[in-house]
Amino acid sequence: MSILKLERKRILKDIGYLAQDISILHRQYYKDTGKLFKEQKLNPTAACILLTIKDNSNINQNQVAKSLVIDKGLATREIKKMQKLGYLTKTAGTGKSIILSLTDSGEKVIPVIQSIRSKWWEDRFADAGIQPDSPLVAGIEKVVDSIVDENLE
Incomplete structure (x- = not known):
């Protein structure tokens, strides 16, 4: 085992590095899926926005930005x-809110987006020997839910 791997294992015992690790996952996900989303004329952020609209009827631009914890300007550009x-x-x-809805074309691209995302995670989990029903997944979902709920207040 290389010194770098040993050092990484030692460092991971400090939960403070979790944000860095999640950031690494995020960047790798964007690198790996970018080309696949580009075939649909999308990027990973746009794909997340479409899925958020699919999952939340009568959602407005501001709610999309808050639920994905992204800048309003980025959300506006991607939505446009x-x-x-x-x-x-x-x-x-x-009021000033703008409700977003998927068109037929938007509905048709949803299964493609879901497939790209699922496959990436399935491959990562398989490579690491992690089961999709791991308590790790439930723990991350719980933390994310609390952050999103806080942002939507």
Whole structure:
């Protein structure tokens, strides 16, 4: 075992490095899936936005940005691109809010997005010998849910 691997194992015992590890996963996910999403004229962030709209009817741009913990400007730019691609529509909501909905084309690309995401995670878990029903997954989901709930308040 290399010195680097030994050092990494020692470091991982400190939970403070978890953010760094999650960041590594995030960057690798973007690298690995970027080309696949590009075939759909999307990027990983746009794919997340479409899935969020699919999972939440009557959601507005501000809620999308908050639920994904992304900058409002980034959400607006990505939503505008996807509207031009014909994946979603915007309609007036209450006040200044703009409600987002998937078009037929947007609905058709959802299974492709889900497949790309699932396959990436299945491959990573298989490579690491982790089962999808691992308590690790439930723990991460619980932390993410609390962050999203806090952002949506």
